[in-house]
Amino acid sequence: MKPFRIGALSRRTGVHIETIRYYERIGLIPEPPRAGGRFRSYDDGDVARLGFIRRCRELGFSLDEIRDLQALAQGGAHSCAEAARTARRQLAAINGKLKDLRRMQKTLQALTRNCVNENEPAPACPMLETLMQV
Amino acid sequence: MKPFRIGALSRRTGVHIETIRYYERIGLIPEPPRAGGRFRSYDDGDVARLGFIRRCRELGFSLDEIRDLQALAQGGAHSCAEAARTARRQLAAINGKLKDLRRMQKTLQALTRNCVNENEPAPACPMLETLMQV
DNA sequence: CTTGATTCTGTAGCGGCTACAGATGCCATA
DNA sequence: TATGGCATCTGTAGCCGCTACAGAATCAAG
Known part of the structure; x- marks a missing residue:
């Protein structure tokens, strides 16, 4: 799969372009490499990451909680218990x-x-x- | 009834002092006279006004909608129909x-x-x- | 050559508060 | 009389999660 730009990422995930840049700014998603030093360049991993965020948002989690859930999904130990605790709080x-x-x-x-x-x-x-x- | 200060108004209505000042700043409640040129001075009418606002907030109306409802309550014609429309929208x-x-x-x-x-x-x-x- | 699309950076605004900072004045106590 | 504490004052900045610009750069199509 070829890398694609922010517009394509937005279309694939249903997350607005401005929102994607906002997530990057607050460090919720990593800074992507730049194609030709200019355009943000994304791949399928970013689609997955952003989809995860979107699904969490649809469940009402705050961006801070999503940050935690992401870290748990990257998977230290005890992830499941903590994730479940977060979900039950929500x-x-x-x-x-x-x-x-x-x-x-x-x-x-x-x-x-x-x-x-x-x-x-x-x-x-x-x-x-x-x-x-x- | 003697006029009273913002702290008393806050206690009587359950609306925080800063919120009262905020409502004044955005023109949701009128600027009260100043006792000794210094302290905001309120009376029972203000308690009623603020109570109205608080009850509307508890029903989820926005401050703009409350502005409208207040005007309707002051009562031009057709108030009831409009108020009901606002409520049904809500x-x-x-x-x-x-x-x-x-x-x-x-x-x-x-x-x-x-x-x-x-x-x-x-x-x-x-x-x-x-x-x-x- | 112009037009339109896309992207870029940066900043300001939304609603409805909330939380200060720093000044002022008044009352009660030591 | 000094001091401490309380209530009030004004003004400004912050919270969340975006959203909406302005103004520039770059490219392709007509």
Whole structure:
């Protein structure tokens, strides 16, 4: 496989060009060699690395956590236990957010239920009334 | 009721002092008069205003949306319909986030299920394996 | 020869705070 | 009277994870 440029890497991974450069800047991906001293030059390994990052992002991991997961994947000992711990922490965070969002959803549903779509001015709007009460 | 200072307003509303000043800076709450030309001076109206903002924030509205909702609550005509529209938009956004989070939750659960808490190095970690696959 | 595509570097902006630094003033205690 | 502590003040910079420019260089196609 021939090496390719940042645009191709972006197309292959679905990660924006600017984001790829950003990841490089913060040291999440290595600085690639430059073709002709000018263009960043990538290969399949970079596609894999970036895909790993993208999948982790889709699971909600922070870039710092992904840095750790990458290191674990490179594989010192005890990697699996630590990775699993990170994942369970993330799962707990997600469960917390789900709880919050479900509460918001419930409240908003209740607020809009009373609010039929009439052109009432504010004093007659049940939702705004409720929000204004202490 | 006597007017009070920012610390008291913060205690009464549960909104941090710096956040109150931030809201003032971006024009979400009005500039209060200064007691002795020095200290911001608030009253019950400010408690109500800030409470409104806090409740809206807890429902996930952006500060810009809250600006709109405040204006609607001051009450021109058609306020109720517009407020309800804003709320339903917000509800839709929340439903979208819930969907995303549930997907993350499911995936993470699946990933960690296979990952018993053993001290396996990375090549034997089912979670990292999966994340590394294309 | 122009146009458009792609890449480059560098910097600034987003939202919604949060965390300082450094000054000022006031009250209570020693 | 000196001192310490508290609350407040202004202003600025930082957080995260991008995103959006500006302005230059290079190349291929028409």
